[in-house]
Amino acid sequence: MNRSLTLPALLPLAFLLLMVAAPLARLLQEGHAGFSLALLQDSYIQWRLAWSVGQALATCALALLIGLPLAWVLARFDFAGRRLLLRMLMLPFVMPTLVAGMGVLALFGPHGVAGVNLQDTPWLLLYGNLFYNLPLLVRAGVDGLEQVPASRLAVARTLGAPPWRTFWRVEWPVVRPWLASALCLIFLYCFAGFGLALLLGGQRYATVEVEIYTLVAYELNLADAGVLALLALGVGAAVALAYAALERGLARPQRLAPTLRTPAQGWPQRLLLASALTVLALCCLLPLLAIVWRALQADATVWAMLAEPEVLAALGNTLRFSGAALGLSLLLGLCHGWAAQRWLALRALVFLPFMVSPVCLAFGLLLLYPQYSASVGLLIAAYALLAYPFVAKGVLSAAAALPPQLPQAARTLGATPWRSFCRVSLPLMRPALRRGLAFAAATAVGEFAVSLFLSRPEWATLTTLIYQHLGRPGAANLQLALLLSCLLMLFALLAFVVIEWPEKNHARAD
Amino acid sequence: MLKKSVLLLALAGLSLSALAAELRVMTHSSFSLPKDRIAEFEKQNGVKLSIVKGGDAGEMLNKLILTRANPIADVVYGIDNTLIAKASAAGILAPTSSKLGRTEKDAQLPGAVAVDYGYVTLNYDKTWFAKAELPLPATLDDLAKPAYKDLLVVQNPATSSTGLAFLLATIADRGEDGAFKWWEKVRDNGLKVSKGWSEAYYTDFSRNGGSRPIVVSYATSPAAEVFYSKEKISESPTANLLLKGGVFLQVEGVALLTGGKEPQAAQAFVDFLRSEGVQTGLQTKMWMYPAVAGTAIDPVFAHAQKPAKFSNPSLAAMNSKTAAWVSRWNRLVVKQAN
The missing domain is CATH 3.40.190.10 (Periplasmic binding protein-like II)
Known part of the structure; x- marks a missing residue:
């Protein structure tokens, strides 16, 4: 049993060593001569650090407060278009920050549809954080709540437990580990936040990651950057370890008769469903709709530009790079997730790629592997690095919920561990694996932080092309960028639908 | 046989060097x-x-x-x-x-x-100023006056080369302390700071749905607006605002x-x-x-203008002092702007 966990661990560990630990160490070595903790006495830096932690915690709390009821409604009620809605919830992940910002401002900006200008207020900052992070929590919550055994709910109801007690005693214990991992991820994303929140709330809300970026990319002050990066890594590691301990303590194998969804009946339930859908649309989908609406107004000449070779090449690159990254992510995620069942540290390491300052990573890789710095291999590895944690996370949650009797029975009947894994455990984990892959695809297509790496003109993806056009003045550039964003969404949605295509024998699972 | 392999080797060498x-x-x-x-x-x-x-x-x-x-x-x-x-x-x-x-x-x-x-300078939204019936600012100091409150967006020099260029121009024109006094005043007059040029131009500039009719950009941007217009227009919707101390070469x-x-x-x-x-x-x-x-x-x-004057610090000063200037700017403008 132990050997069957050790072997698969080697691959992701080697990958993390080569892609994260070694480059970071190399960068720290470059700057270590100037290390000084005096930096941390600087009230400006202290303020940035405190703010980074504070706003990340606030977003976590808000996402939980809003997201959990939404997840409950989505997990319990059936309605037309539910599956598509769950896929669409991943679209915010794909949007380039600047375009998402334009979508939000089209609603709540100076000339927004809503009629109130919230630009540069903390409200829009929180909204920006929710736009990206609420979907993470909602999907995790839905996944978790779907695992609640139907029989236990039925027993609770038969015994006359009111709904809140049923939730507290039966559903909450099951969904907790799922929420824990989503909250950990949300914290890490917000803590290192660089994008939308800043764009909407203003530069004064910059996180410590912005400071690190400036120190590395502009000032080449690797000493101070190193100190800050280590500190940020420490915070991230503490959060990830807390999550890992929590999740391990909470995870329980569930029986295989998950709760069925029913259509909303009666007006209280219908009202509940309608209000949940409204909140969800308001937080996550309206800005995307605003982008589509603005893009559709493009002139015929701009539409015609969609057929230009550079657009087709970019579409091809997006497909190639995200496809290759997904393949690698599947392999790494399966190995890491499966092996991490036993080891707490390995479980926390799933989130390592999100704990390390991206700009430090990019510069460290450049220092360590200058000869490969502009190679496709390194590019794909970078994509996979930021995508595979989602697969690993999916495997980990699914593995924890596996009833141990089934693989044990397979082993008793003479199956090798490998055969038992392939024929029993893997098929049972497939729905979770697909969900993880869909998120991984969203990350790969969305290209978090990949812009920090060296690139070649012939590698231009849809996201790169969008930013290229938004780097020049002129209405045609803006319109084409918006149209390309719609194309990106369409492509991503198609990918999500294909990846999470419901299987016949798992018709109930999404 | 030997001849043949020598020939093959030579060919391989040739193709290798062609690849190299x-x-x-x-x-x-x-x-x-x-x-x-x-x-x-x-x-x-x-x-x-x-x-x-x-x-x-x-x-x-x-x-x-x-x-x-x-x-x-x-x-x-x-x-x-x-x-x-x-x-x-x-x-x-x-x-x-x-x-x-x-x-x-x-x-x-x-x-x-x-x-x-090229020249980094201020651009303004012509339609906005025509509608507001506000005269254009004649000096950088005007931008610190109440009439021009909440009109300017600049990029953070720590993350943007246009933002840096504009900061350098103000320092070259007014000296370090004079420049930072001006920045403090415009900060208090509702200065908006954005991360980079694209963010400023496409989310803050009033021409593209933002609320700021004055943006730090290039002197050629009005020409690009004409070049990339949807229907071929004959006049740019934006123009240069070439103010003393606000132009960087x-x-x-x-x-x-x-x-x-x-x-x-x-x-x-x-x-x-x-x-x-x-x-x-x-x-x-x-x-x-x-x-x-x-x-x-x-x-x-023809839709752009070449500024007659610009203000650049010396190359040596830009090398030795830029990091300190940018750091001072961020501490003054971004942190205090609450």
Whole structure:
């Protein structure tokens, strides 16, 4: 049993060593001569650090407060278009920050549809954080709540437990580990936040990651950057370890008769469903709709530009790079997730790629592997690095919920561990694996932080092309960028639908 | 038999050397040239151009400095006058010259060969000012007055080269302390700071749905607005606001890298960037003026103006003080702006 966990661990560990630990160490070595903790006495830096932690915690709390009821409604009620809605919830992940910002401002900006200008207020900052992070929590919550055994709910109801007690005693214990991992991820994303929140709330809300970026990319002050990066890594590691301990303590194998969804009946339930859908649309989908609406107004000449070779090449690159990254992510995620069942540290390491300052990573890789710095291999590895944690996370949650009797029975009947894994455990984990892959695809297509790496003109993806056009003045550039964003969404949605295509024998699972 | 294998070996050697002739060019992310020109260069010189984009100019330079022991490129394009002294001091540039053409008076770049130049300055939204019936500000100090409250958006110099250029212009004009006094005043008058040019232009500038009718951009941006308009318009919706102390001259150049390979091809590339085809072609691709004197200017540039005056600190001062200036600026403008 132990050997069957050790072997698969080697691959992701080697990958993390080569892609994260070694480059970071190399960068720290470059700057270590100037290390000084005096930096941390600087009230400006202290303020940035405190703010980074504070706003990340606030977003976590808000996402939980809003997201959990939404997840409950989505997990319990059936309605037309539910599956598509769950896929669409991943679209915010794909949007380039600047375009998402334009979508939000089209609603709540100076000339927004809503009629109130919230630009540069903390409200829009929180909204920006929710736009990206609420979907993470909602999907995790839905996944978790779907695992609640139907029989236990039925027993609770038969015994006359009111709904809140049923939730507290039966559903909450099951969904907790799922929420824990989503909250950990949300914290890490917000803590290192660089994008939308800043764009909407203003530069004064910059996180410590912005400071690190400036120190590395502009000032080449690797000493101070190193100190800050280590500190940020420490915070991230503490959060990830807390999550890992929590999740391990909470995870329980569930029986295989998950709760069925029913259509909303009666007006209280219908009202509940309608209000949940409204909140969800308001937080996550309206800005995307605003982008589509603005893009559709493009002139015929701009539409015609969609057929230009550079657009087709970019579409091809997006497909190639995200496809290759997904393949690698599947392999790494399966190995890491499966092996991490036993080891707490390995479980926390799933989130390592999100704990390390991206700009430090990019510069460290450049220092360590200058000869490969502009190679496709390194590019794909970078994509996979930021995508595979989602697969690993999916495997980990699914593995924890596996009833141990089934693989044990397979082993008793003479199956090798490998055969038992392939024929029993893997098929049972497939729905979770697909969900993880869909998120991984969203990350790969969305290209978090990949812009920090060296690139070649012939590698231009849809996201790169969008930013290229938004780097020049002129209405045609803006319109084409918006149209390309719609194309990106369409492509991503198609990918999500294909990846999470419901299987016949798992018709109930999404 | 022996003859045959010798021939085969020779052929293999030939094809290998043909494969090996690769010129690695590092550029910033805004680099763009007509594709046919690049193909032409490759054909004429028998090399394969391998273009690598290293982020914006400041980020790119730091990547080159970090990897100087194992150079990742043979030649670099896009180092400008704000960075050239830093690049020279780091010892990453090899002496570079070009016999092609005479360089414009403004476009001097010691330490590299100038390719193009342009001006960072304020742009304003014509429609907004016409509707508001507000006279244009006549000096930078006007921007600190109540009438012009909440009208200006600039980029953070810590993350944007246009933001940095504008900060440098104010310092060159007013001296460090005078400039920071002005920044404090405009901060209190509702200055908006955004991360980069794209964010400022596409989310804050009133022309594109924002609330700020004055933005830090390039003097050629009004021409680009005409060039990239949907229906061909004859007048730009934006114009330059050329105020004293608010114009920075930017000169971009090309240089060989120390320890780079293919010196011959690298020199050919330097000359190529100074050739007439590139000098005319780059204008509507990168929206800069050609550095070689006498190059024909694209007619669309009639919608832009060349500022008569600009204010730049000395190259040495930009090398030694920029980091401190940017840090001071952020502490003053961003943190206190609550």
